[in-house]
Amino acid sequence: MLMKVNRGFRSRQQGFTLIELLVVIAIIALLMSIMLPAMGRVRKQAKMIMCHNNLKQMGNAIAMFAYDHDGYLNKGFLGPHGVHTNHWATAWEPYYGGDYDVCLCPSATKLWSDGYRGMPLSAWGVWESTTTWVKKGQYGSYGVNGWICNKPKWFGPKQNQPKYWRRTDIKGGEKVPALLGAHWIDGWPEPTDEPSVYDGQYFMSLGGDNDMARFCTDRHDGTLNAVFMDFSVRPVGLKELWILKWHQLYDTRADPPDWENVGSGWLAEYEEYVE
Numbered sequence: 001m002l003m004k005v006n007r008g009f010r011s012r013q014q015g016f017t018l019i020e021l022l023v024v025i026a027i028i029a030l031l032m033s034i035m036l037p038a039m040g041r042v043r044k045q046a047k048m049i050m051c052h053n054n055l056k057q058m059g060n061a062i063a064m065f066a067y068d069h070d071g072y073l074n075k076g077f078l079g080p081h082g083v084h085t086n087h088w089a090t091a092w093e094p095y096y097g098g099d100y101d102v103c104l105c106p107s108a109t110k111l112w113s114d115g116y117r118g119m120p121l122s123a124w125g126v127w128e129s130t131t132t133w134v135k136k137g138q139y140g141s142y143g144v145n146g147w148i149c150n151k152p153k154w155f156g157p158k159q160n161q162p163k164y165w166r167r168t169d170i171k172g173g174e175k176v177p178a179l180l181g182a183h184w185i186d187g188w189p190e191p192t193d194e195p196s197v198y199d200g201q202y203f204m205s206l207g208g209d210n211d212m213a214r215f216c217t218d219r220h221d222g223t224l225n226a227v228f229m230d231f232s233v234r235p236v237g238l239k240e241l242w243i244l245k246w247h248q249l250y251d252t253r254a255d256p257p258d259w260e261n262v263g264s265g266w267l268a269e270y271e272e273y274v275e
Helices: 002-012 018-068 158-163 239-243
Strands: 142-145 177-181 223-228 233-237
Touching (some): 018 233, 233 239
C-alpha cells in the first residue's frame, strides 16, 4: 500500500507535458497581444492628461502674471537691453515655480540639446548658456503665441503693431491660443503659412517666416494641447491650427493649405475643421 502511494506521489511530480506547456504559452501570448495595445493607449492617455495638467498650471501662471501687471502680458524676448528676462519661460517662472518639467509635454522625449532636431517629439533645451530667449538650464516643449505679447511700439514693422493682443482681458479669448505644443519656444503664425513637409521637420529648414510649422506637430494622436487666453485648456487638431484667432487681424476664414499636395501630404488624413 505504501509503495502505491509513493508511486502515485512520484507520478504527480512529473510536471506538465509538452503539449500542456505549449497551450499555456499560447494563452499567455494571446493575452499579451490583447493587453499590449490597451496598455499603449493607457500610456498615451496618461501623457495627454499630464500635458493638460502642465498647461493648466501654465494658464494659472499667465493669469497671475497679468494680474500683477495691470492685465498686460510680458514683452516677449525683449527685456532690459534685449536680454532674456521678458520671455515667457523666464517672465512667468515665479508663477509656475521654476519647475521646468511643467514646461515639457511628457510625449516630447527628445531634447534639442541631445542632438535631436526636427522630430515630432522633440523639445527645445536644455540650454547650456543664457541667450536672448532663455536662461541657462531651461527646457520645454511648449511655444508661446508671439502675438499675445505686449511688444514695445518701436518693435518690428508698424503694420504688425495692431495684431498684438497685449492683454488677457479680451473678447473671444477662448479662440486665442496662448501657449501650446511646439518645436520651438515661440512663433507668429499667419493664415498663409503652410505646414512642414513632414511631421517633425526641423522648422528652420523651411526658410522664411513659416511659423505655423513650429506648432504643427502630432503630439497626441492628431492633436496637441493648448491653453487659451481665457485660461481654458483643450486639445487642438493639427488642421484646426489654421482657424484659431492667432492675432487681432488674423483671417480665420482664409483658404486653408492644400492638404493633399503640400509637402508629402502627411496632413491629408487628419480631421478637417471649419470656422
